[in-house]
Amino acid sequence: MKTSTQFITLALTLTAATTAHAAPAAPVFSCCSTEEHQHIARPDDHAPISVMGDHTHSKGGWMLSYRYMNMQMDGMRNGSDRVSSSEVFAANYAVAPESMTMEMHMLGAMYAPTEKLTLMLMANYIETEMDNLVNPAVAGMINGGESGFTTESSGLGDLKVSALYRFYLEDNRKAHFGLGLSLPTGSIDEKDDTPAMGGRQYQQLPASMQLGSGTFDLLPSLTFVQQFDEWSWGSQMNGVIRLQDENSNDYRLGHQFEWLSWAGYNLNEWLGLTGGLSYKYTGELEGDQKDVNLMAPGMRQSVTTAFEENFGGQRIDVLLGVNLLKPSGALAGHRLSLDLRLQLWQDLNGYQLETDSTVTIGWSKAF
Numbered sequence: 001m002k003t004s005t006q007f008i009t010l011a012l013t014l015t016a017a018t019t020a021h022a023a024p025a026a027p028v029f030s031c032c033s034t035e036e037h038q039h040i041a042r043p044d045d046h047a048p049i050s051v052m053g054d055h056t057h058s059k060g061g062w063m064l065s066y067r068y069m070n071m072q073m074d075g076m077r078n079g080s081d082r083v084s085s086s087e088v089f090a091a092n093y094a095v096a097p098e099s100m101t102m103e104m105h106m107l108g109a110m111y112a113p114t115e116k117l118t119l120m121l122m123a124n125y126i127e128t129e130m131d132n133l134v135n136p137a138v139a140g141m142i143n144g145g146e147s148g149f150t151t152e153s154s155g156l157g158d159l160k161v162s163a164l165y166r167f168y169l170e171d172n173r174k175a176h177f178g179l180g181l182s183l184p185t186g187s188i189d190e191k192d193d194t195p196a197m198g199g200r201q202y203q204q205l206p207a208s209m210q211l212g213s214g215t216f217d218l219l220p221s222l223t224f225v226q227q228f229d230e231w232s233w234g235s236q237m238n239g240v241i242r243l244q245d246e247n248s249n250d251y252r253l254g255h256q257f258e259w260l261s262w263a264g265y266n267l268n269e270w271l272g273l274t275g276g277l278s279y280k281y282t283g284e285l286e287g288d289q290k291d292v293n294l295m296a297p298g299m300r301q302s303v304t305t306a307f308e309e310n311f312g313g314q315r316i317d318v319l320l321g322v323n324l325l326k327p328s329g330a331l332a333g334h335r336l337s338l339d340l341r342l343q344l345w346q347d348l349n350g351y352q353l354e355t356d357s358t359v360t361i362g363w364s365k366a367f
């Protein structure tokens with residue numbers, strides 16, 4: 001009963017928490033505290049595992065992490081409305097994406113050379129798979145009469161280097177900003193067998209199936225966290241700014257902006273629950289994607305993902321997660337986390353696959 005009351009209080013105070021001084025705040029910071037405080041890790045030291053750059057480390061602190069992410073996209077939208085494949089065909093496209101899975105394996109390292117500065121490095125390996133439907137009116141001409149086909153790509157993604165600087169620490173509140181650089185190490189030249197006049201051909205895949213952005217991207221962020229005895233909350237704004245007008249394939253992905261807030265509640269010293277909301281804006285792709293076919297038989301457009309107007313949009317997700325932490329003993333400092341993002345609302349430019357859910361599972365160990 002006490003627990004449920006606290007949950008309601010937590011939810012109610014989330015939006016007003018900057019001004020909330022309900023209890024005289026004890027200096028409860030652990031992972032990120034100044035040296036005079038005893039280091040006692042707690043489950044909600046970290047935001048939901050899908051949030052990057054949410055915490056900093058004390059001077060000399062290291063952390064290694066592995067995350068696995070699985071994103072499921074199923075069915076198309078135009079704006080915020082669901083559309084069927086026949087509606088996409090009626091809009092003059094020869095091919096409509098049907099569903100897509102993206103899996104990502106992420107290896108991360110963090111190191112704090114000073115009390116205020118934490119450096120981060122993240123490398124990832126991506127696997128994508130997309131099922132497509134072929135317009136029955138052209139299936140005989142470009143796909144041997146088959147109603148669909150699948151494309152795949154896999155390999156290393158873009159390497160990210162970042163610095164987090166904690167500029168504010170007072171009582172139980174802290175804030176840091178981050179500045180990162182995404183290096184174009186991921187391939188943008190992935191190809192697979194796709195339908196063409198006279199049968200399948202090994203062709204350039206559209207941007208949504210490529211493994212990197214192809215551009216140097218700036219990754220700014222600003223994070224605020226406040227911890228109480230049993231719970232905490234935080235808020236982060238982050239962005240992706242493309243630093244180049246086009247990559248080597250003549251296009252660039254849209255800029256991104258995300259604002260998310262979360263709350264964490266510790267059921268005990270090793271188990272914490274997290275919940276939150278995320279708003280994300282993605283701009284349109286710009287440019288024509290080199291070597292991606294635009295035309296199909298009968299004066300039709302090829303596939304929705306070949307056209308820049310079918311990229312970008314806005315979305316709101318709800319985040320639900322668990323943080324498991326071993327505070328002491330043989331496995332002290334090992335952390336297991338799970339985070340589920342579910343779509344509440346999406347408004348997509350043009351015709352695009354909707355993102356239904358993203359699961360992230362992670363392990364980390366601080367030294």
Ligand SMILES: [Cu+2]
Nearest residue numbers: 055057063110
């Ligand atoms: Cu860390």
